[in-house]
Amino acid sequence: MAEIKEEILVNESGLNFVEQIIKEDLEAGKNGGRLNTRFPPEPNGYLHIGHAKAIIMDFGAAEKFGGTCNLRFDDTNPQKEDTEYVNAIMDDIHWLGYDWEDRLYYASDYFQQLFDLACRMILEDKAYVDEQTSEEIAAQKGTPTTPGQNSPYRNRPMEESLDLFKRMNEGEFEEGRYVLRAKIDMAHSNMHFRDPIMYRIIKTPHWRTGTTWKVYPMYDFAHGQSDYFEGVTHSICTLEFVPHRPLYEYFVKELADETYCPRQIEFNRLNLTYTVMSKRKLLQLVKEGLVRGWDDPRMPTLCGLRRRGYTPSAIKDFVNRIGYTKYEALNHIELLEHSIREDLNKTATRVSVVQNPVKLILTNYPEDKVEMMHMDNNPEDPNAGQHEMPFGREIWIEGEDFMENPPKKFFRLAPDKEVRLKGAYIIKCTGVKKDEEGNIVEIYAEYDPETKSGMPGSERKVKGTLHWVAVNSAVKAEVRDYDRLFSVENPSAEEGDFRDLLNPDSLKVRENVMLEPWLAERVKAGDHYQFQRLGYYTVDPDTTADHIVFNKTIGLTDTWAKEMKKRSMIY
Secondary structure, rough: OOOHHHHOOOOOOOOOHHHHHHHHHHOOHHHHHOOEEEEEOOOOOOOEHHHHHHHHHHHHHHHHOEEEEEEOOOOOOOOOOOOHHHHHHHHHHHHHHHOOOOOEEHHHHHHHHHHHHHHHHHHOOEEEEOOOOOHHHHHHHHHHOOOOOOOOOOOHHHOOOOOOOHHOOOOOOOOOEEEEEEOOOOOOOOOOHHOOOOEEEOOEEOOOOOOOOOEEOOOOHHHHHHHHHHOOOOEEHHHHHOOOHHHHHHHOOEEEEEEEEEEEEEEOEEEEOOOOOOOHHHHHHHHHOOOOOOOEEEEEEHHHHHHHOOOHHHHHHHHHOOOOOOOEEEEEEHHHHHHHHHHHHHOOOEEOEEEOOEEEEEEOOOOOOEEEEEEOOOOOOOOOOHHHHHHEOEEEEEHHHHOOOOOOOOOOEEEEEEEEEEOOOOOEEEEEEEOOOEEEEEEEEOOOOHHHOOHHHHOOOOOOOOOOOOOOOOOOEEEEEEEEOOOOOHHHHHOOOOOHHEOOOOEEEEEEEOOOHHHOOOOOOOOEEEEEEOEEEEEEOOOOOOOEEEEEEEOOOOOHHHHHHHHHHHH
16 A cells, blocks of 8 residues: 555645756745756667656756756767667657757766866875786675775876876776776775776777777766756656765765756656566567567567557656655556557557458348448547448457357357447347357348437447447458556566566457558558457558558556555555
């Protein structure tokens, strides 16, 4: 119960705790009453829904309080970064509805300034060059309860460290030969203060600066300084950076004074059931072909969610519902599904699509007759209008909508039973035709001409209503039914290889799906529709003039709403 309550906590003023801090800082006149946030992704992968939470906070807070938000790529590791990721990240941010205007920056913009600062710190006896291996350095760090041991190179003469550092950047030494470490306190209670590494040698050419640099700053050194160089006032990040905050402040104080100093604030990450958020694991899924790419609709990436049919407004609604706290929580994917279902219910056009078609023949309907039935585009929107749908003697219905020997409370079609065809007539089943193996290949029925929608006879009550598509005008399409990527609720908490937890039924492809012609004529990649009685679907970019493809976004059943109703009774 506590987890649910944490997800929806907000300040009495309607502000979350981060916004409240910003409000208080502005009222106090800190940094001249100026607000400048930033979103600082590393371009080593695609953004996922966890990043959306940060984007909504960084850009949203700036919008709310009349400030600005920078986009800065923390491109300090050329071994893992690529322009593909840069372009994808910018596209995703724009898709969410935010823009950095002229405030696009890169950590590499500050490489010279950072290098000069490091040189200054060496000459002030605040940094030194260490030539121990990474294993030796790690072993000397100690534990949270025992102090570390000083490096034998800690008291290396400043001039010697400066000379080595410059030669490191000239490419004289191999990777791993030397590192530059801050000289702070090897006995400090905060492990991050135990002479952290500031620079390491990387000889991989940088995608922006080429071979100019052979040494690259570590995140803890580069991040706060980059914030300062850009004028960032509030550096908002996730809770794993709480222990890094004192080090952030330590390095920033090398530059800042009483007139301006960035402030780091931390909030909880977005963790989601039935998926993983680790960039490393997501990259593994892509590289090993376990998904169809970064934009696979089963992925938690923003481009994957977009392709599946999720909307920016639904994602923002979800983030606002779970809120920002100082406590980690595992958020239910059902709440995200609830948000997209609510959004599409308001906006998606209703259409008729039969996914498992079986032919139904109205034996008393004229063979050459075609009627145009009027269908509401969206009953939730009185201005949505209607469209026409052809009706004839032969129609497709869902195979699941007919049973020869139905159980009680089966309110669909069965021998001698009546149902309504949506927007058309009441019909009564009169028989079936089977193949040699006993499979039903045709269903026979008679229609009541007095029961057409809008006629007095249409008021006659029947318990079932079926969707349908006329055989002569139907257009064939492919539908990809997506389910959750993993078969367990919290794959990150499970032991063993996370790949063994993948849901083998996360994708089912239907290739003989029948669309009404009005829909087939209008399909455009990214458009959303409600398939009557089935769910919400989105046109996939793979769609061509000759091959229409839909992705299932979400079904009609809202399990989260039911669960919350149940919980409210408990509370």
